[in-house]
Amino acid sequence: MERCERCDGSKAEPGTDVVECSTCHGEGKVHRTQRTFFGQFQQVTACPTCQGEGQTVKSACAQCSGRGTERKSRKIEVQIPAGVEHGTRLLIHGEGESGGKGARNGDLYVHIGVERDKIFARRGNDVMMSAEVNMAMAALGGIISVETLDGIVDFNIKAGTQSGAVTRIKGAGITHMGATGRRGDQLVELKVVTPKKLDDRQAELLHELAESFGLERVGENPKAGHGIFDRVKDAFRGEEDNS
Numbered sequence: 672m673e674r675c676e677r678c679d680g681s682k683a684e685p686g687t688d689v690v691e692c693s694t695c696h697g698e699g700k701v702h703r704t705q706r707t708f709f710g711q712f713q714q715v716t717a718c719p720t721c722q723g724e725g726q727t728v729k730s731a732c733a734q735c736s737g738r739g740t741e742r743k744s745r746k747i748e749v750q751i752p753a754g755v756e757h758g759t760r761l762l763i764h765g766e767g768e769s770g771g772k773g774a775r776n777g778d779l780y781v782h783i784g785v786e787r788d789k790i791f792a793r794r795g796n797d798v799m800m801s802a803e804v805n806m807a808m809a810a811l812g813g814i815i816s817v818e819t820l821d822g823i824v825d826f827n828i829k830a831g832t833q834s835g836a837v838t839r840i841k842g843a844g845i846t847h848m849g850a851t852g853r854r855g856d857q858l859v860e861l862k863v864v865t866p867k868k869l870d871d872r873q874a875e876l877l878h879e880l881a882e883s884f885g886l887e888r889v890g891e892n893p894k895a896g897h898g899i900f901d902r903v904k905d906a907f908r909g910e911e912d913n914s
């Protein structure tokens with residue numbers, strides 16, 4: 672409810688008089704005397720005719736029917752503080768219900784809901800994300816580019832990185848609420864990705880690599896009896912033989 676523009680909250684049709692309330696004679700309150708067994712009591716209450724205002728109108732405002740306020744819908748801009756959390760309630764002074772003539776307006780409370788993001792997840796003031804690292808880079812080290820709240824940054828992958836390792840980009844997280852201006856970190860979970868397709872040369876290089884690790888000939892079409900399943904079966908058979 673906002674103050675009526677036509678009567679500026681006075682409740683009177685413009686040009687007509689606001690007069691002293693005849694019930695309370697402008698006092699806004701009425702005194703009632705009660706006689707009881709214990710004696711006489713005076714009770715003071717708000718005047719029922721003028722609702723305690725001490726005035727009544729001769730002719731009610733045509734726009735608000737003499738209420739002094741009218742229902743209005745209005746868009747306002749609200750400053751969202753950095754670091755705001757899901758469920759935070761912002762207090763906007765004076766944007767609530769009209770207080771009527773001479774009184775201050777109520778306040779508006781805005782409940783903040785933080786949307787989910789496709790890339791980032793939030794944990795406190797840290798943001799978390801995952802990034803894929805090719806297995807060759809995970810083994811040898813290198814540089815990858817990742818999205819941050821401030822844009823894309825490059826960072827180093829250490830040689831020998833394991834899948835699931837988490838690296839931290841200091842200060843790339845969410846700004847702490849309040850004046851400190853400190854920020855959380857960005858945590859990047861590295862997922863080592865095995866290529867699904869290899870060309871002939873890549874396959875040959877990997878075979879060589881496998882042999883250098885002392886692995887038997889691995890991969891598709893392994894020598895009969897030397898596939899992984901056969902080796903597992905052999906292992907179980909071996910156990911049975913031992914018992």
Ligand SMILES: [Zn+2]
Nearest residue numbers: 675678732735
């Ligand atoms: Zn009005």
Ligand SMILES: [Zn+2]
Nearest residue numbers: 692695718721
């Ligand atoms: Zn009155």
